[in-house]
Amino acid sequence: MSKKWISVLIPVISIILGLIVGAIVMLATGFNPIDGYIALWNGVFGDSYNLGETIRAITPYVFAGLAVAFAFRTGMFNIGVEGQLIMGWLAAAYVGYAWDLPNGIHAAVAIIAAAVAGGLWAFIPGLLKAKLQVHEVIVTIMMNYIALHVANATINYLSDGKEKTETIKESASLTSNFLGELTDFSRLHWGFVIALAAVIVMWFILQKTTRGYELKAVGFNKNAAEYSGMNVKKNIILAMVISGAFAGLGGAMEALGTFGNIMKMTAFSGIGFDGIAVALLGANQPFGVLLGAILFGSLKNGGLNMPNEAGIPDEIVSIVIALIVFFVASGYIIQLVLTKMGKKNKKNNKNVKGEE
Amino acid sequence: MKKRNLGLALSAVLASGTLLAACGSDDAKKDDKKGDKDAFSVAMVTDTGGIDDKSFNQSTWEGIQAFGKENGMTKGNGGFDYLQSKQDSDFTTNINNLVRRDFDLVFAVGFKLHDSVEQVAKQQKDAKLAIIDEVVEGHDNVTSIMFKANEASFLAGVAAALESKTDKVGFIGGMEGAVIGGFQAGFEAGVKAANPKVKVDVQYAGSFGDAAKGQTIAKRMYDSGADIIFHAAGGTGNGLFTEAKERKKKDAKADVWAIGVDRDQYDEGKVGDTNIVMTSVLKRVDIAAKDVSKLTKDGKFPGGKTITYGLKDNGVDLADSHGAISEKTMKKVEEFKAKIVSGDVKVPELPAKK
Numbered sequence: 038m039s040k041k042w043i044s045v046l047i048p049v050i051s052i053i054l055g056l057i058v059g060a061i062v063m064l065a066t067g068f069n070p071i072d073g074y075i076a077l078w079n080g081v082f083g084d085s086y087n088l089g090e091t092i093r094a095i096t097p098y099v100f101a102g103l104a105v106a107f108a109f110r111t112g113m114f115n116i117g118v119e120g121q122l123i124m125g126w127l128a129a130a131y132v133g134y135a136w137d138l139p140n141g142i143h144a145a146v147a148i149i150a151a152a153v154a155g156g157l158w159a160f161i162p163g164l165l166k167a168k169l170q171v172h173e174v175i176v177t178i179m180m181n182y183i184a185l186h187v188a189n190a191t192i193n194y195l196s197d198g199k200e201k202t203e204t205i206k207e208s209a210s211l212t213s214n215f216l217g218e219l220t221d222f223s224r225l226h227w228g229f230v231i232a233l234a235a236v237i238v239m240w241f242i243l244q245k246t247t248r249g250y251e252l253k254a255v256g257f258n259k260n261a262a263e264y265s266g267m268n269v270k271k272n273i274i275l276a277m278v279i280s281g282a283f284a285g286l287g288g289a290m291e292a293l294g295t296f297g298n299i300m301k302m303t304a305f306s307g308i309g310f311d312g313i314a315v316a317l318l319g320a321n322q323p324f325g326v327l328l329g330a331i332l333f334g335s336l337k338n339g340g341l342n343m344p345n346e347a348g349i350p351d352e353i354v355s356i357v358i359a360l361i362v363f364f365v366a367s368g369y370i371i372q373l374v375l376t377k378m379g380k381k382n383k384k385n386n387k388n389v390k391g392e393e
Numbered sequence: 394m395k396k397r398n399l400g401l402a403l404s405a406v407l408a409s410g411t412l413l414a415a416c417g418s419d420d421a422k423k424d425d426k427k428g429d430k431d432a433f434s435v436a437m438v439t440d441t442g443g444i445d446d447k448s449f450n451q452s453t454w455e456g457i458q459a460f461g462k463e464n465g466m467t468k469g470n471g472g473f474d475y476l477q478s479k480q481d482s483d484f485t486t487n488i489n490n491l492v493r494r495d496f497d498l499v500f501a502v503g504f505k506l507h508d509s510v511e512q513v514a515k516q517q518k519d520a521k522l523a524i525i526d527e528v529v530e531g532h533d534n535v536t537s538i539m540f541k542a543n544e545a546s547f548l549a550g551v552a553a554a555l556e557s558k559t560d561k562v563g564f565i566g567g568m569e570g571a572v573i574g575g576f577q578a579g580f581e582a583g584v585k586a587a588n589p590k591v592k593v594d595v596q597y598a599g600s601f602g603d604a605a606k607g608q609t610i611a612k613r614m615y616d617s618g619a620d621i622i623f624h625a626a627g628g629t630g631n632g633l634f635t636e637a638k639e640r641k642k643k644d645a646k647a648d649v650w651a652i653g654v655d656r657d658q659y660d661e662g663k664v665g666d667t668n669i670v671m672t673s674v675l676k677r678v679d680i681a682a683k684d685v686s687k688l689t690k691d692g693k694f695p696g697g698k699t700i701t702y703g704l705k706d707n708g709v710d711l712a713d714s715h716g717a718i719s720e721k722t723m724k725k726v727e728e729f730k731a732k733i734v735s736g737d738v739k740v741p742e743l744p745a746k747k
Contacts, residue, residue, distance in 0.1 A: 086493070090486055198570060200504065222516040224485060295482055300505070303441075303602070306480065341483060344476055345490045348469060351477050 043375050047368045054371070055361035062356055063349065072347040073357070080342025081335045087342065089220025092229050093295060095334030097122070099232040100287030101312025102319060102326035102333075103239050104155075104280045109321045110243060111276035112256035117162060117177025118284040119309025120184030121155040123302070125285025127188045128154035129292035130299040131195065133205030143208035148231070148289045155285020156278040158184060163277030167270035173277070181305065189301045201300035211294040226294035233327075235286060240323040242279070252276050284309065318365055336361060433690040435460065436474045436496040437682075438487040440503035444477055448627075448655055449678045453502050453525060456682030464690070470494055484509035492520040498689045500525060500682060510535060521694050523685050525678060533697040538681050541703035542572075543579030544733050545674040546623070547740045548704075548711050549652050550583020551729050552672060553621040554591040555722040558648055563614035563622035565607060566597040567629055571743065573597075576625035576654070576674070578744040586738070587725065594619055595744075598629045607632025615640060615649060621671060623652035630654065634661045637669040650717070657712040673712040680707055705734045 060070035081091050101118050108115035115121075129151035138146055162176035196202050211226040219225075243249040254262040255272045263269045287308060292299055315333050319325025336358045343354045435457055439450040457473050466472040474496070476487040484506050491499045492513060499520065501510045504527035514522055514532040521534055528537040553562045564580050566573045577595060584591050594614050598606045607629035614622055615636065622637070624630035630653070637649045641664040651662060653673030662670030681702050688695060702708020711726065718726070732738040 086489070094482070201508075204508075217516075222489070291482075296508070298508070300481065302481075338486070341476075341486055342490065345487075345494070348474075351479065 043372060043379070046375065047371050048365060050371050050375075051364040051368050052361060055364035058364070059357035059360045062360065063353060066353055068349045068353065069347070073343055073349050076343045076346035076349070077336075077339040079346060080339030083342070084221065085219065086221040086223045087338070089216070089223025089225035091335050091338045093223065093225050094338040095330050096226075096228045096232045096294070097287040097290045097308045098311060098315050098330035098333045099327060100235060100283050100290065101308050102315030102330050103235055103323065104283035104287065104309075105312045105316035106319065106321040106323070106326050107239060107243075107283060108276060108280040109316060110256050111252045111272065112259065113166070113273065113276060113280075114174050115159065115162075115177055115277065115280045115284075116174050116313070117159060117180050117184075117309075118280075118287075118312045119305050119307075120177070120181035121158045121281040121284035122288040122291075122306070122309045123181075123184045123188050124158040125151035125155040125288030126292045126299050127191060127288070128285070129209075129289035130202050130205060133209035133293055134203040134298070136209075137206070138208060140208045143206065144211060144293060147205070147209045147293055148286065151285040151289035151292065152282040153285070155288065156282040159277040159281020159284070160274065163274040163281075166277070167273040181309070185302060185305060188299065192299060192301050202298045204297045205293060209293055210297065211290070212297070224295055226290075228290040228294045231286070232290070232330075235283060236323045236327050239283070239326075243323070248275070284312075287312075314362060314366070318362070332365065333362070432466070432471050433464070433498075433686075434466070434471050434473065434496045435498045435500070435686045435689070436476070436491045436494075437500035437502060438484065438491065438506065439475065439477045440484075440505045441478055441481065442503070444475055449525060449676070450502050452656060452676070452678035453500055453682045456679030457500070457686065459679065460683045460686045481505065485512060488513045488522070489517075492517050492522075497521060498523060498686060498694070500685075502678075503527070521689060521696065525681070528699050531697075535697065536685060536695045537699040538678075538685065539699060539701045540676045540678075540681070540709055541575075541701055541740075542625075542674065542676060542709055543575040543582075543740045543742055544704045545676075545709035545711060546576045546579030546625070547583035547586070547733065547738075548726050548730060549623055549672065549674050550580040550585075550593075551587040551726050552583075552711070552714075552718050552722055553580075553623060553650075553652065554584040554587035555725060556650070556671065556718060557591055557619075557621050559618045559620045560588075560591045561594065561617070561619045562591060563594045563611070563619040564596070565610050565614075565622060565624040565626050565630065565633055566595070567601040567626035568599060569597050573625050574743045576623075578741040580623055581744060582741055583729070586729065598626055600629055601627035603629050604632040604635065608636045611636035611651075620648045621650040621652065623654075623674070625654045625674070630658075631661070634658075634669070638662065638664045641667060641669050653712070659712065659715060668715065668717070671717045672714040675710045675712050677702065677708050677710065703733075704730055 063070040063073050080087055082088055104118045105115055129147045132147040132150040162173045165171040165176055166173045192202055211228050213227060216225045243253060251267050252272055254267060255269055259269055311333055315329040316326055318329035340354045340358050343349045344351055437453050437457055442450050444450055444454055454475055461473040468474055476491060478484050478487055488499060488501060488509055499522050501522060501524045506524060507527050507529060510522050510524045510529050513520060514535045518534060523536040523538060525538045529535045562584060564577055566577055581593050584593050596610050598610060607626060611622055611633040622633055624633045633651050637651045640647050640649045649669055650671040651669050652671050655676050658673045659670050662668045729738060733740060
C-alpha cells in the first residue's frame with residue numbers, strides 16, 4: 038500500500054470506526070443506530086436549512102482552530118482563544134450597535150475592532166512570555182475567566198443592567214436576505230466567506246512571507262532562531278497577537294452573524310476550547326484546520342437533530358460525537374496498523390514469489 | 394420550495410452517496426406530518442438549564458406531559474416532545490426544528506430565548522409560539538406567559554409575620570431588578586399587612602449562583618435576630634438552606650426557618666426528622682403550560698397577548714407547609730388570598746423607593 042493511499046484511508050477508516058463504536062453505544066442504550074445516523078446526516082445535509090445552519094456552526098470553529106494552530110506553529114499553546122473570542126465578540130457587538138457608519142464600511146470596522154480586541158487580549162500573555170518567561174498556558178487560561186467576567190460587567194454597564202446589549206445595526210450585520218431565503222431562513226451569514234479568506238491568509242503568512250518563516254523558525258527552535266539573528270521576543274508577541282486576532286474574528290462571527298448582539302454568559306461558549314481539538318485534528322495546517330472545523334461544526338449541528346428526529350437523548354449524542362472525534366484524533370494508531378499490514382503483505386508476496 | 398430544491402441540489406454535490414437514503418426518509422416524514430395534521434401536538438425548547446433543572450424547564454415539561462396524558466397523546470411526532478439547548482446558539486435551531494416537525498404549539502422557556510422566538514415568529518408566520526417568563530411584543534403568533542410572583546410572596550410575608558417569634562424576618566434577593574423586585578415588594582407588603590410591628594431585613598446578593606454569599610447573608614440575618622428568611626435568589630438561596638440546617642443541627646430547638654422559591658423546596662431543608670423549610674412561593678409554570686396548550690387545542694390560541702398568572706388562576710401559590718405553619722396563621726393566609734383574588738387587596742409590583 039502506497040503512502041498516498043494510507044493518508045487518504047486513515048481519516049476514512051477512523052470516521053468509520055468512530056461510527057461503529059458510536060453505533061454500539063446506541064445499541065447498548067436501546068436506541069436504533071441507523072435511525073440515529075440518518076438523523077445525524079439529515080441534521081448536517083438533510084435540507085437547505087440544515088445545510089445553512091451547519092455552515093454557520095462551522096464558521097467560528099474555523100477561526101478558533103486557526104488561532105490555536107497559528108500559535109502552535111510558533112511553538113506556543115494559546116489556551117486563551119475562548120477569552121480572546123469573547124473580547125472580539127464584545128468589541129464587534131459594541132461597534133455594531135453604538136457606531137453609525139455607512140453600509141459595508143460599518144461591518145468591516147466592526148470586524149477589525151473584533152480582531153484588534155482579540156489581538157490586544159492575546160498581547161498580554163505574549164508580552165509576559167517574551168519579557169518575563171511567564172508560561173503562556175497559565176496566563177491564557179486565567180485570562181479566559183477575566184474575559185468572561187469583564188464582558189459580563191461591560192454588558193451590564195452598557196445595557197443598564199439588562200441581560201444583553203442592543204442589537205447591531207443593519208449596516209454592520211453579516212446576515213443577508215439572499216442567504217436566508219436560499220437556506221429556508223437558516224442563520225447562514227457571509228462570515229463563511231471571511232473564514233475561507235482567513236484560511237488562505239494564514240497559509241500565505243506562514244508559507245509566503247519572511248515574517249511567517251521567522252515565526253515558524255522560532256517555533257521549531259527558539260535558540261537556533263535567535264542565533265541566526267531573529268528577534269525571538271518580538272516574534273513571540275507577534276505570534277500571540279495574530280493568533281488572538283483570529284480568535285477575535287471568530288467572536289465577530291457570533292456578534293455580527295449568528296446572534297446580532299452579546300449576552301451575559303454564565304459559562305464559556307466552548308468554541309475556543311473546541312478550537313484546540315480542531316487545530317490538532319487539522320495538524321495545525323490552515324487547510325487541515327478547515328477540514329477539522331467542518332467535522333466539528335457538522336457534528337455539533339447534526340447532533341442537534343438526533344434527539345429531534347430519532348429521539349436519542351443529548352447525553353448519548355454527546356458520547357457518540359466524542360467517539361467520532363476521538364477516533365479521528367487517534368488516526369496515528371490506524372496509521373501504525375496500516376503500515377504494519379502493508380509490510381506483512383509485502384512479505385507474504387515475497388514468500389509467494391519465492392516459492393514459485 | 395424552489396430554493397429548498399436548490400439547497401438540496403447543493404447538498405447533493407457535497408455528498409452524493411447516502412443522499413438517496415436521506416431523501417427517502419424525508420419523504421416518509423412528510424407523509425407522517427400530513428397524517429398528524431388533525432391531532433394536536435405540543436413541544437418545548439429548554440434554555441441551557443436543561444430539562445431536569447428542578448425549576449421552570451422541568452415544570453414546563455411536567456405540565457406538557459400532564460396535558461399529553463389527559464389527551465391520550467404519546468411522546469414524539471404528532472404528540473408531545475422537548476428539545477434541550479446546550480448552548481445559546483442552539484435556541485433558534487431547536488425552535489425551528491420543532492416548528493418544522495409541525496408541532497402546533499412550541500414553548501420557549503426563559504428570557505434568554507427572547508431573540509430566537511422573535512426571529513422564528515417573524516419567519517414562520519404559521520407557527521404558534523409561547524414564551525415563559527418574558528414578553529415578546531408585536532407578533533400575532535407569540536403568546537407571552539408571565540407570573541405575578543408578588544401575590545404569592547405577599548402570602549409568604551403574611552405567614553412569616555405571624556409565625557415570627559422575634560418580630561424580625563429577612564429577605565435575600567438575587568439581583569436587583571423588576572423580576573426579583575416583585576418578590577420583595579409582595580413579601581414586604583404581606584408582612585406589613587399582617588403585623589406592622591415586624592421588621593423586614595432586605596439584602597441582595599448580586600448573583601443567582603453564589604451560595605457562599607447567600608450563606609454569609611443568612612448568617613448575618615439570623616445573628617441579628619431574624620428567625621424566618623425568604624429567598625428569591627436561585628442558586629444563591631442554597632446558602633440560606635445550608636446555614637439554616639447547620640443551626641438546626643447544632644440546636645434542634647432553634648427557631649430557624651427558610652421560605653423557598655419557584656418550586657416546592659421542601660426536599661432541600663431536611664435535617665434528620667425535622668425540616669427548616671416553612672413553605673415555598675410557587676410559580677406554577679406547569680399549570681400555565683397546560684392551560685395555554687388547552688386553549689390552543691381548542692382553537693383559542695392567545696396570540697400577541699401577554700397572559701399573567703396570579704393567585705386567581707392558581708398560577709402562583711404557597712406550597713404545603715407540612716405543618717410548619719399553624720392553622721391559625723393558615724386561616725389568615727387564606728383570608729388574604731381571598732382578598733387578593735377578589736381584588737380587595739392590591740399587591741405592589743415594585744418595592745417602595747428608599
